[in-house]
Amino acid sequence: MGDSGLRERKKARTRETILREAFRLFRERGYAATTVEQIAEAAEISPATFFRYFPAKEHLVALDRFPPLVEALAAQPPGPPVTVLRGAFRTAFAALSAEEIAAGHAREVFAATVPELLVANLRRSPGLIREVCEVVAGRAGCAADDPRIRNAVGAVLGVVAMVWLAWAGDTGMDGPAEIDRALAHLESGLSL
Amino acid sequence: MGDSGLRERKKARTRETILREAFRLFRERGYAATTVEQIAEAAEISPATFFRYFPAKEHLVALDRFPPLVEALAAQPPGPPVTVLRGAFRTAFAALSAEEIAAGHAREVFAATVPELLVANLRRSPGLIREVCEVVAGRAGCAADDPRIRNAVGAVLGVVAMVWLAWAGDTGMDGPAEIDRALAHLESGLSL
DNA sequence: TCCGATATGAGAGTCAACTCTCATGTGAGA
DNA sequence: TCTCACATGAGAGTTGACTCTCATATCGGA
Numbered sequence: 381m382g383d384s385g386l387r388e389r390k391k392a393r394t395r396e397t398i399l400r401e402a403f404r405l406f407r408e409r410g411y412a413a414t415t416v417e418q419i420a421e422a423a424e425i426s427p428a429t430f431f432r433y434f435p436a437k438e439h440l441v442a443l444d445r446f447p448p449l450v451e452a453l454a455a456q457p458p459g460p461p462v463t464v465l466r467g468a469f470r471t472a473f474a475a476l477s478a479e480e481i482a483a484g485h486a487r488e489v490f491a492a493t494v495p496e497l498l499v500a501n502l503r504r505s506p507g508l509i510r511e512v513c514e515v516v517a518g519r520a521g522c523a524a525d526d527p528r529i530r531n532a533v534g535a536v537l538g539v540v541a542m543v544w545l546a547w548a549g550d551t552g553m554d555g556p557a558e559i560d561r562a563l564a565h566l567e568s569g570l571s572l
Numbered sequence: 573m574g575d576s577g578l579r580e581r582k583k584a585r586t587r588e589t590i591l592r593e594a595f596r597l598f599r600e601r602g603y604a605a606t607t608v609e610q611i612a613e614a615a616e617i618s619p620a621t622f623f624r625y626f627p628a629k630e631h632l633v634a635l636d637r638f639p640p641l642v643e644a645l646a647a648q649p650p651g652p653p654v655t656v657l658r659g660a661f662r663t664a665f666a667a668l669s670a671e672e673i674a675a676g677h678a679r680e681v682f683a684a685t686v687p688e689l690l691v692a693n694l695r696r697s698p699g700l701i702r703e704v705c706e707v708v709a710g711r712a713g714c715a716a717d718d719p720r721i722r723n724a725v726g727a728v729l730g731v732v733a734m735v736w737l738a739w740a741g742d743t744g745m746d747g748p749a750e751i752d753r754a755l756a757h758l759e760s761g762l763s764l
Numbered sequence: 765t766c767c768g769a770t771a772t773g774a775g776a777g778t779c780a781a782c783t784c785t786c787a788t789g790t791g792a793g794a
Numbered sequence: 795t796c797t798c799a800c801a802t803g804a805g806a807g808t809t810g811a812c813t814c815t816c817a818t819a820t821c822g823g824a
Binding site for chain 2: 462527534538540542543545558561570572
Protein backbone atom coordinates (compact mmCIF):
# COMPACT_ATOMS: atom_id res chain seq x y z
CA MET A 381 0.00 0.00 0.00
CA GLY A 382 3.07 2.23 0.11
CA ASP A 383 3.69 4.77 -2.59
CA SER A 384 7.17 3.54 -3.30
CA GLY A 385 6.32 0.79 -5.77
CA LEU A 386 7.10 0.95 -9.45
CA ARG A 387 3.42 1.42 -10.18
CA GLU A 388 3.21 4.56 -8.07
CA ARG A 389 6.37 6.03 -9.46
CA LYS A 390 5.15 5.42 -12.97
CA LYS A 391 1.85 7.16 -12.22
CA ALA A 392 3.63 10.12 -10.73
CA ARG A 393 5.86 10.37 -13.78
CA THR A 394 2.87 10.20 -16.13
CA ARG A 395 1.16 12.91 -14.14
CA GLU A 396 4.17 15.15 -14.38
CA THR A 397 4.47 14.50 -18.09
CA ILE A 398 0.85 15.45 -18.67
CA LEU A 399 1.27 18.69 -16.72
CA ARG A 400 4.53 19.59 -18.42
CA GLU A 401 3.26 18.93 -21.94
CA ALA A 402 -0.06 20.63 -21.23
CA PHE A 403 1.56 23.84 -20.03
CA ARG A 404 4.00 23.78 -22.90
CA LEU A 405 1.08 23.65 -25.30
CA PHE A 406 -0.86 26.29 -23.37
CA ARG A 407 2.13 28.59 -23.65
CA GLU A 408 2.48 27.92 -27.36
CA ARG A 409 -1.14 28.26 -28.45
CA GLY A 410 -3.23 29.24 -25.44
CA TYR A 411 -5.49 27.34 -23.09
CA ALA A 412 -8.68 27.29 -25.11
CA ALA A 413 -6.94 26.43 -28.36
CA THR A 414 -5.30 23.38 -26.83
CA THR A 415 -7.46 20.25 -26.92
CA VAL A 416 -7.28 17.36 -24.51
CA GLU A 417 -6.50 15.14 -27.47
CA GLN A 418 -3.41 17.21 -28.27
CA ILE A 419 -2.26 17.08 -24.66
CA ALA A 420 -2.77 13.32 -24.60
CA GLU A 421 -0.82 12.88 -27.79
CA ALA A 422 2.03 15.05 -26.53
CA ALA A 423 2.13 13.09 -23.27
CA GLU A 424 1.93 9.81 -25.19
CA ILE A 425 -1.21 8.55 -23.50
CA SER A 426 -4.75 8.03 -24.71
CA PRO A 427 -7.39 10.72 -24.17
CA ALA A 428 -9.24 8.28 -21.92
CA THR A 429 -6.19 8.00 -19.70
CA PHE A 430 -5.96 11.76 -19.46
CA PHE A 431 -9.33 11.83 -17.73
CA ARG A 432 -8.16 9.13 -15.33
CA TYR A 433 -5.51 11.56 -14.11
CA PHE A 434 -7.51 14.79 -14.23
CA PRO A 435 -11.30 14.85 -13.93
CA ALA A 436 -11.44 17.84 -16.27
CA LYS A 437 -9.15 19.95 -18.42
CA GLU A 438 -9.75 22.79 -15.98
CA HIS A 439 -8.08 20.86 -13.20
CA LEU A 440 -4.74 21.20 -14.96
CA VAL A 441 -4.61 24.86 -14.01
CA ALA A 442 -5.95 24.43 -10.50
CA LEU A 443 -3.97 26.20 -7.85
CA ASP A 444 -4.44 23.29 -5.50
CA ARG A 445 -0.70 23.04 -5.60
CA PHE A 446 -0.44 26.61 -4.41
CA PRO A 447 1.29 26.94 -1.05
CA PRO A 448 -1.14 26.50 1.80
CA LEU A 449 -1.95 30.12 2.35
CA VAL A 450 -4.46 29.36 5.04
CA GLU A 451 -1.86 27.36 6.91
CA ALA A 452 0.61 30.21 6.69
CA LEU A 453 -2.15 32.53 7.89
CA ALA A 454 -2.77 30.44 10.97
CA ALA A 455 0.91 30.70 11.83
CA GLN A 456 0.86 34.51 11.84
CA PRO A 457 0.90 36.44 15.10
CA PRO A 458 -2.17 38.56 15.87
CA GLY A 459 -2.30 41.93 14.18
CA PRO A 460 -4.24 44.12 11.75
CA PRO A 461 -5.64 42.25 8.71
CA VAL A 462 -3.34 43.64 6.06
CA THR A 463 -0.25 43.00 8.17
CA VAL A 464 -1.34 39.46 8.91
CA LEU A 465 -2.05 38.74 5.26
CA ARG A 466 1.22 40.25 4.15
CA GLY A 467 3.09 38.05 6.59
CA ALA A 468 1.16 35.02 5.40
CA PHE A 469 2.01 35.69 1.77
CA ARG A 470 5.64 36.06 2.69
CA THR A 471 5.62 32.78 4.61
CA ALA A 472 3.72 30.97 1.91
CA PHE A 473 6.02 32.18 -0.84
CA ALA A 474 9.09 31.31 1.17
CA ALA A 475 7.88 27.71 1.17
CA LEU A 476 7.00 27.95 -2.51
CA SER A 477 10.37 29.28 -3.55
CA ALA A 478 12.20 26.35 -2.09
CA GLU A 479 9.90 23.73 -3.52
CA GLU A 480 7.92 24.76 -6.50
CA ILE A 481 9.72 27.64 -8.15
CA ALA A 482 12.96 25.72 -7.85
CA ALA A 483 11.29 22.66 -9.30
CA GLY A 484 10.45 24.77 -12.33
CA HIS A 485 6.67 24.44 -12.05
CA ALA A 486 5.82 27.94 -11.04
CA ARG A 487 7.20 29.47 -14.20
CA GLU A 488 5.03 27.20 -16.28
CA VAL A 489 1.97 28.10 -14.29
CA PHE A 490 2.55 31.79 -14.73
CA ALA A 491 3.44 31.43 -18.36
CA ALA A 492 0.11 29.76 -19.02
CA THR A 493 -2.56 31.93 -20.52
CA VAL A 494 -3.55 34.03 -17.57
CA PRO A 495 -7.18 34.99 -18.05
CA GLU A 496 -8.20 31.38 -18.39
CA LEU A 497 -6.10 30.45 -15.41
CA LEU A 498 -7.83 33.04 -13.28
CA VAL A 499 -11.17 32.02 -14.65
CA ALA A 500 -10.67 28.37 -13.88
CA ASN A 501 -9.57 29.13 -10.36
CA LEU A 502 -12.17 31.65 -9.42
CA ARG A 503 -14.73 28.91 -9.54
CA ARG A 504 -13.05 27.30 -6.59
CA SER A 505 -12.19 30.45 -4.68
CA PRO A 506 -15.35 31.37 -2.72
CA GLY A 507 -14.54 28.73 -0.14
CA LEU A 508 -10.94 29.89 0.10
CA ILE A 509 -11.98 33.50 0.54
CA ARG A 510 -14.37 32.66 3.34
CA GLU A 511 -11.69 30.64 5.06
CA VAL A 512 -9.21 33.49 4.77
CA CYS A 513 -11.75 35.93 6.21
CA GLU A 514 -12.35 33.69 9.19
CA VAL A 515 -8.70 33.28 10.06
CA VAL A 516 -7.94 36.96 9.56
CA ALA A 517 -10.90 37.92 11.71
CA GLY A 518 -9.56 35.65 14.42
CA ARG A 519 -6.11 37.23 14.26
CA ALA A 520 -7.59 40.73 14.38
CA GLY A 521 -10.14 40.00 17.07
CA CYS A 522 -13.23 40.72 14.96
CA ALA A 523 -16.24 38.78 13.77
CA ALA A 524 -15.69 36.96 10.48
CA ASP A 525 -18.48 38.90 8.80
CA ASP A 526 -17.19 42.27 9.92
CA PRO A 527 -17.22 44.59 6.89
CA ARG A 528 -13.78 45.84 7.85
CA ILE A 529 -12.37 42.33 7.54
CA ARG A 530 -14.13 41.85 4.24
CA ASN A 531 -12.72 45.12 2.93
CA ALA A 532 -9.19 44.39 4.06
CA VAL A 533 -9.22 40.90 2.53
CA GLY A 534 -10.69 42.28 -0.67
CA ALA A 535 -8.06 44.99 -0.91
CA VAL A 536 -5.23 42.53 -0.32
CA LEU A 537 -6.53 40.03 -2.84
CA GLY A 538 -7.06 42.80 -5.39
CA VAL A 539 -3.53 44.08 -4.95
CA VAL A 540 -2.08 40.59 -5.17
CA ALA A 541 -4.12 39.82 -8.27
CA MET A 542 -2.81 42.93 -10.01
CA VAL A 543 0.79 42.08 -9.22
CA TRP A 544 0.14 38.51 -10.29
CA LEU A 545 -1.10 39.71 -13.64
CA ALA A 546 1.89 41.99 -14.09
CA TRP A 547 4.15 39.11 -13.08
CA ALA A 548 2.64 36.87 -15.70
CA GLY A 549 3.45 39.45 -18.35
CA ASP A 550 7.00 39.99 -17.13
CA THR A 551 8.73 36.77 -16.22
CA GLY A 552 11.80 38.70 -15.19
CA MET A 553 9.92 40.15 -12.23
CA ASP A 554 10.57 38.85 -8.72
CA GLY A 555 6.93 38.08 -7.97
CA PRO A 556 7.08 37.34 -4.25
CA ALA A 557 9.18 40.43 -3.59
CA GLU A 558 6.89 42.60 -5.67
CA ILE A 559 3.83 41.28 -3.86
CA ASP A 560 5.46 42.07 -0.55
CA ARG A 561 6.30 45.59 -1.70
CA ALA A 562 2.76 46.13 -2.93
CA LEU A 563 1.26 44.93 0.34
CA ALA A 564 3.62 47.20 2.25
CA HIS A 565 2.28 50.04 0.14
CA LEU A 566 -1.27 49.04 0.98
CA GLU A 567 -0.31 48.75 4.64
CA SER A 568 0.91 52.32 4.63
CA GLY A 569 -2.38 53.56 3.24
CA LEU A 570 -1.57 53.59 -0.47
CA SER A 571 0.34 56.84 -0.08
CA LEU A 572 1.47 58.61 -3.20
CA MET B 573 -32.22 53.67 -41.07
CA GLY B 574 -33.67 55.02 -37.84
CA ASP B 575 -34.31 52.71 -34.92
CA SER B 576 -37.94 53.61 -34.57
CA GLY B 577 -39.42 51.20 -37.11
CA LEU B 578 -41.51 48.21 -36.21
CA ARG B 579 -38.63 45.97 -37.22
CA GLU B 580 -36.30 47.56 -34.70
CA ARG B 581 -38.85 47.52 -31.92
CA LYS B 582 -39.49 43.85 -32.55
CA LYS B 583 -35.80 43.07 -32.40
CA ALA B 584 -35.43 44.96 -29.15
CA ARG B 585 -38.37 43.10 -27.68
CA THR B 586 -36.92 39.75 -28.74
CA ARG B 587 -33.62 40.68 -27.20
CA GLU B 588 -35.29 41.57 -23.92
CA THR B 589 -37.29 38.35 -23.96
CA ILE B 590 -34.16 36.27 -24.45
CA LEU B 591 -32.42 38.03 -21.57
CA ARG B 592 -35.41 37.78 -19.28
CA GLU B 593 -36.03 34.09 -19.94
CA ALA B 594 -32.34 33.26 -19.79
CA PHE B 595 -31.89 34.85 -16.38
CA ARG B 596 -35.06 33.24 -15.12
CA LEU B 597 -33.67 29.84 -16.10
CA PHE B 598 -30.24 30.66 -14.70
CA ARG B 599 -31.84 31.50 -11.40
CA GLU B 600 -33.89 28.32 -11.43
CA ARG B 601 -31.26 25.81 -12.41
CA GLY B 602 -27.91 27.59 -12.69
CA TYR B 603 -25.90 28.91 -15.59
CA ALA B 604 -24.08 25.77 -16.64
CA ALA B 605 -27.17 23.59 -16.37
CA THR B 606 -29.15 25.85 -18.69
CA THR B 607 -28.67 25.07 -22.37
CA VAL B 608 -29.04 27.52 -25.22
CA GLU B 609 -31.75 25.28 -26.60
CA GLN B 610 -33.78 25.70 -23.41
CA ILE B 611 -33.35 29.45 -23.50
CA ALA B 612 -34.42 29.53 -27.14
CA GLU B 613 -37.48 27.45 -26.38
CA ALA B 614 -38.46 29.64 -23.43
CA ALA B 615 -38.02 32.75 -25.57
CA GLU B 616 -39.94 31.12 -28.43
CA ILE B 617 -37.18 31.46 -30.98
CA SER B 618 -34.97 28.93 -32.72
CA PRO B 619 -31.49 28.17 -31.36
CA ALA B 620 -30.06 29.58 -34.58
CA THR B 621 -31.80 32.89 -33.90
CA PHE B 622 -30.36 32.97 -30.41
CA PHE B 623 -26.88 33.14 -31.90
CA ARG B 624 -27.97 35.98 -34.17
CA TYR B 625 -28.68 38.03 -31.04
CA PHE B 626 -25.77 36.88 -28.87
CA PRO B 627 -22.53 35.57 -30.35
CA ALA B 628 -22.15 33.21 -27.41
CA LYS B 629 -24.04 32.07 -24.35
CA GLU B 630 -21.42 33.87 -22.27
CA HIS B 631 -22.45 37.20 -23.71
CA LEU B 632 -25.75 36.98 -21.88
CA VAL B 633 -24.02 37.69 -18.62
CA ALA B 634 -21.62 40.31 -19.94
CA LEU B 635 -21.48 43.46 -17.90
CA ASP B 636 -21.29 45.54 -21.04
CA ARG B 637 -24.44 47.16 -19.80
CA PHE B 638 -22.67 48.17 -16.62
CA PRO B 639 -22.59 51.93 -16.09
CA PRO B 640 -19.75 53.53 -17.99
CA LEU B 641 -17.24 53.53 -15.19
CA VAL B 642 -14.50 54.89 -17.38
CA GLU B 643 -16.71 57.78 -18.42
CA ALA B 644 -17.53 58.55 -14.81
CA LEU B 645 -13.84 58.37 -14.04
CA ALA B 646 -13.00 60.93 -16.67
CA ALA B 647 -15.48 63.32 -15.08
CA GLN B 648 -13.81 63.16 -11.67
CA PRO B 649 -11.66 66.02 -10.43
CA PRO B 650 -7.96 65.28 -9.87
CA GLY B 651 -7.07 63.58 -6.61
CA PRO B 652 -5.56 60.48 -5.05
CA PRO B 653 -6.47 57.23 -6.85
CA VAL B 654 -8.82 55.79 -4.25
CA THR B 655 -10.71 59.03 -3.88
CA VAL B 656 -11.09 59.38 -7.64
CA LEU B 657 -12.29 55.82 -7.99
CA ARG B 658 -14.73 56.18 -5.13
CA GLY B 659 -16.21 59.24 -6.74
CA ALA B 660 -16.44 57.45 -10.06
CA PHE B 661 -18.31 54.54 -8.55
CA ARG B 662 -20.71 56.92 -6.89
CA THR B 663 -21.33 58.75 -10.15
CA ALA B 664 -21.68 55.56 -12.13
CA PHE B 665 -24.12 54.02 -9.70
CA ALA B 666 -26.19 57.16 -9.55
CA ALA B 667 -26.78 56.81 -13.28
CA LEU B 668 -27.42 53.08 -12.90
CA SER B 669 -29.97 53.47 -10.15
CA ALA B 670 -32.19 55.64 -12.25
CA GLU B 671 -31.99 53.55 -15.38
CA GLU B 672 -31.07 49.96 -14.86
CA ILE B 673 -31.95 49.06 -11.29
CA ALA B 674 -35.31 50.70 -11.78
CA ALA B 675 -35.77 48.83 -15.01
CA GLY B 676 -35.43 45.66 -12.99
CA HIS B 677 -32.40 44.34 -14.78
CA ALA B 678 -29.92 44.66 -12.01
CA ARG B 679 -31.72 42.31 -9.68
CA GLU B 680 -31.75 39.65 -12.34
CA VAL B 681 -28.07 40.07 -12.97
CA PHE B 682 -27.24 39.76 -9.31
CA ALA B 683 -29.59 36.88 -8.77
CA ALA B 684 -27.85 34.94 -11.53
CA THR B 685 -25.42 32.29 -10.48
CA VAL B 686 -22.51 34.31 -9.27
CA PRO B 687 -19.37 32.27 -9.87
CA GLU B 688 -20.13 31.75 -13.53
CA LEU B 689 -21.14 35.36 -13.95
CA LEU B 690 -17.83 36.47 -12.54
CA VAL B 691 -15.99 33.93 -14.59
CA ALA B 692 -17.57 35.01 -17.83
CA ASN B 693 -16.82 38.64 -17.16
CA LEU B 694 -13.28 38.31 -15.98
CA ARG B 695 -12.30 37.22 -19.43
CA ARG B 696 -13.21 40.61 -20.77
CA SER B 697 -11.83 42.69 -17.93
CA PRO B 698 -8.11 43.08 -18.68
CA GLY B 699 -8.85 45.83 -21.16
CA LEU B 700 -11.12 47.61 -18.71
CA ILE B 701 -8.51 47.41 -15.96
CA ARG B 702 -5.83 48.91 -18.16
CA GLU B 703 -8.16 51.69 -19.17
CA VAL B 704 -9.02 52.44 -15.55
CA CYS B 705 -5.34 52.52 -14.63
CA GLU B 706 -4.61 55.02 -17.37
CA VAL B 707 -7.35 57.43 -16.39
CA VAL B 708 -6.57 57.16 -12.70
CA ALA B 709 -2.90 57.78 -13.38
CA GLY B 710 -3.85 60.89 -15.30
CA ARG B 711 -6.00 62.17 -12.46
CA ALA B 712 -3.25 61.52 -9.91
CA GLY B 713 -0.41 62.85 -12.03
CA CYS B 714 1.52 59.59 -12.31
CA ALA B 715 2.61 57.26 -15.08
CA ALA B 716 0.06 54.62 -15.99
CA ASP B 717 2.45 51.82 -15.12
CA ASP B 718 3.33 53.27 -11.72
CA PRO B 719 3.10 50.44 -9.17
CA ARG B 720 1.27 52.75 -6.81
CA ILE B 721 -1.50 53.23 -9.33
CA ARG B 722 -1.64 49.51 -9.96
CA ASN B 723 -1.88 48.83 -6.24
CA ALA B 724 -4.60 51.39 -5.64
CA VAL B 725 -6.70 50.16 -8.55
CA GLY B 726 -6.22 46.57 -7.40
CA ALA B 727 -7.24 47.41 -3.87
CA VAL B 728 -10.35 49.26 -5.01
CA LEU B 729 -11.42 46.53 -7.40
CA GLY B 730 -10.82 43.89 -4.73
CA VAL B 731 -12.92 45.77 -2.20
CA VAL B 732 -15.70 46.34 -4.71
CA ALA B 733 -15.63 42.70 -5.75
CA MET B 734 -16.06 41.56 -2.16
CA VAL B 735 -19.01 43.87 -1.58
CA TRP B 736 -20.47 42.78 -4.89
CA LEU B 737 -20.30 39.16 -3.81
CA ALA B 738 -21.93 39.93 -0.49
CA TRP B 739 -24.57 41.94 -2.34
CA ALA B 740 -25.34 39.02 -4.62
CA GLY B 741 -25.97 36.87 -1.57
CA ASP B 742 -28.12 39.45 0.17
CA THR B 743 -30.53 41.16 -2.17
CA GLY B 744 -31.76 43.34 0.67
CA MET B 745 -28.43 45.14 0.79
CA ASP B 746 -28.07 48.64 -0.63
CA GLY B 747 -25.17 47.79 -2.89
CA PRO B 748 -24.11 51.24 -4.08
CA ALA B 749 -24.20 52.61 -0.55
CA GLU B 750 -22.26 49.66 0.80
CA ILE B 751 -19.63 50.03 -1.91
CA ASP B 752 -19.26 53.69 -1.05
CA ARG B 753 -18.88 52.88 2.64
CA ALA B 754 -16.30 50.20 1.87
CA LEU B 755 -14.29 52.55 -0.34
CA ALA B 756 -14.41 55.22 2.37
CA HIS B 757 -12.97 52.62 4.72
CA LEU B 758 -10.19 51.89 2.23
CA GLU B 759 -9.62 55.61 1.80
CA SER B 760 -9.06 55.99 5.51
CA GLY B 761 -6.41 53.29 5.50
CA LEU B 762 -8.57 50.28 6.44
CA SER B 763 -8.51 51.33 10.06
CA LEU B 764 -9.92 48.94 12.63
C1' DT C 765 6.00 -18.69 -11.13
C1' DC C 766 1.19 -17.88 -11.07
C1' DC C 767 -2.92 -15.11 -10.00
C1' DG C 768 -5.61 -11.15 -8.99
C1' DA C 769 -5.84 -6.24 -8.95
C1' DT C 770 -5.16 -2.43 -11.66
C1' DA C 771 -3.52 0.74 -15.42
C1' DT C 772 -4.09 1.49 -20.14
C1' DG C 773 -5.71 1.82 -25.07
C1' DA C 774 -9.12 1.62 -28.49
C1' DG C 775 -13.14 3.16 -29.92
C1' DA C 776 -17.91 4.11 -29.79
C1' DG C 777 -21.14 7.24 -27.79
C1' DT C 778 -23.29 11.52 -25.48
C1' DC C 779 -23.99 16.29 -24.95
C1' DA C 780 -23.96 21.02 -25.87
C1' DA C 781 -22.02 25.09 -28.03
C1' DC C 782 -21.67 27.00 -32.27
C1' DT C 783 -21.87 27.29 -37.73
C1' DC C 784 -23.91 27.05 -42.33
C1' DT C 785 -27.28 26.76 -45.80
C1' DC C 786 -31.52 27.33 -47.71
C1' DA C 787 -36.36 28.22 -47.93
C1' DT C 788 -40.01 31.14 -46.15
C1' DG C 789 -42.21 35.01 -44.30
C1' DT C 790 -42.66 39.85 -43.09
C1' DG C 791 -41.61 44.87 -42.58
C1' DA C 792 -39.96 49.12 -45.43
C1' DG C 793 -39.79 52.13 -49.07
C1' DA C 794 -41.12 53.23 -53.91
C1' DT D 795 -49.45 47.59 -54.16
C1' DC D 796 -45.19 45.64 -55.41
C1' DT D 797 -40.71 44.40 -54.49
C1' DC D 798 -36.43 44.02 -52.07
C1' DA D 799 -33.87 43.56 -48.00
C1' DC D 800 -33.66 41.18 -44.05
C1' DA D 801 -35.20 38.36 -39.99
C1' DT D 802 -36.33 33.80 -38.93
C1' DG D 803 -36.88 28.63 -38.73
C1' DA D 804 -35.51 24.16 -39.86
C1' DG D 805 -32.16 21.11 -39.86
C1' DA D 806 -27.80 19.14 -40.83
C1' DG D 807 -22.91 19.44 -39.63
C1' DT D 808 -18.64 20.33 -36.79
C1' DT D 809 -16.00 20.35 -32.73
C1' DG D 810 -14.40 19.27 -28.34
C1' DA D 811 -15.15 17.86 -23.53
C1' DC D 812 -16.24 13.96 -21.19
C1' DT D 813 -18.14 8.87 -20.37
C1' DC D 814 -18.37 3.85 -20.90
C1' DT D 815 -17.11 -0.68 -22.11
C1' DC D 816 -14.16 -4.18 -23.02
C1' DA D 817 -9.90 -6.38 -24.21
C1' DT D 818 -5.05 -6.39 -23.13
C1' DA D 819 -0.91 -5.66 -20.59
C1' DT D 820 1.65 -5.20 -16.48
C1' DC D 821 2.68 -4.89 -11.49
C1' DG D 822 2.69 -6.91 -6.80
C1' DG D 823 2.05 -10.35 -3.68
C1' DA D 824 1.65 -15.34 -2.58
